[in-house]
Amino acid sequence: MDSEKVLPVIDLGLAKGPTRSALVKQLRDALTTVGFIYLTGVEGFDEVELLRLTKWFFSLPIEKRMAISKKSFNPQSAHEYRGFFPVIPGAVSHKEAFEIGPRKEEGTKMPQDSIAAKIFCEDNQWPEEDTEMGRHFRAWMENYHFIMTETSLEILRLIAEGFGAPSDFYTSIFSPTNTSLSTLRLIHYPARPNPPESARDGDYVIQTAEHHDSTMVTLLATFPEYPGLQVRWWQDNSIIDVPHKPGHLVMNIGDLLSHTTGGKLKATKHRVVDICGDRLSVPFFFGAEVRRQCKRGTAWRDPSGHHYQELRALAV
Numbered sequence: 001m002d003s004e005k006v007l008p009v010i011d012l013g014l015a016k017g018p019t020r021s022a023l024v025k026q027l028r029d030a031l032t033t034v035g036f037i038y039l040t041g042v043e044g045f046d047e048v049e050l051l052r053l054t055k056w057f058f059s060l061p062i063e064k065r066m067a068i069s070k071k072s073f074n075p076q077s078a079h080e081y082r083g084f085f086p087v088i089p090g091a092v093s094h095k096e097a098f099e100i101g102p103r104k105e106e107g108t109k110m111p112q113d114s115i116a117a118k119i120f121c122e123d124n125q126w127p128e129e130d131t132e133m134g135r136h137f138r139a140w141m142e143n144y145h146f147i148m149t150e151t152s153l154e155i156l157r158l159i160a161e162g163f164g165a166p167s168d169f170y171t172s173i174f175s176p177t178n179t180s181l182s183t184l185r186l187i188h189y190p191a192r193p194n195p196p197e198s199a200r201d202g203d204y205v206i207q208t209a210e211h212h213d214s215t216m217v218t219l220l221a222t223f224p225e226y227p228g229l230q231v232r233w234w235q236d237n238s239i240i241d242v243p244h245k246p247g248h249l250v251m252n253i254g255d256l257l258s259h260t261t262g263g264k265l266k267a268t269k270h271r272v273v274d275i276c277g278d279r280l281s282v283p284f285f286f287g288a289e290v291r292r293q294c295k296r297g298t299a300w301r302d303p304s305g306h307h308y309q310e311l312r313a314l315a316v
Ligand SMILES: O=C(O)CCC(=O)C(=O)O
Pocket: 187, 208, 213, 220, 222, 229, 270, 271, 272, 281, 282, 283
């Protein structure tokens, strides 16, 4: 029955104190079945300010946004990886976005010994830094990136505990100075009145095609006035709508984490469809660690005999 196809709600507030073990079990059950959850109880999550600042960013004139775009869209830019990217006309994926990496703590040495390391560790770009609003935008987004990083690490600890593994089974790879490859992406999907045939699926017009994320964990902020997220339901392969739930993030895991569990944790497919108007959303992609290579490490076996691979961190 359609009414039963709803994402489980997980309350991170239960992580403190004697309720933690119940939370660990709820999370394991949800991520080994549906693979997508609503997440509440995230301290410091303020969707109202996040939406206000996202709207502000996309209200800036396109010339100002292009001035902080990546080199592939603006030859004058010194940035390959962080910054704005515009809509690509005619592509199935129909969006523009602004991508932000972690704040670099004073004195943190960033690797510069390979082209990849230089690209992945490059500085963020910021709009309107000479205005109060621009400075507020930067400080707020840097802090939001930090909150999402801490939340992702806590989720990884809870997941490890759910398999009976040591709490830091997945998190020991990550540096305390936050040099993870994680990306906060502010997305604007403009309306699409004349989509190409390749972007149609029956009555739907696709804005982001069906995919799994490549991450460890994704924490997605959606907003009340913008539906459009759809998830492939695990039991019957149907597509379900995932409406906004006030105060909740939507969370899923990506391929990287799913692989380490031999597919036991589900990297569930999802997509975004046109809602006949603009749409905004803000995913946070928690990826690997810049200064480490992810290698398969020791295996953990749960009581049923299932194997989980640690991501062994090797300094490069
Ligand atoms: O915009 C959304 O709601 C989801 C976006 C998404 O799935 C992605 O960017 O990977």
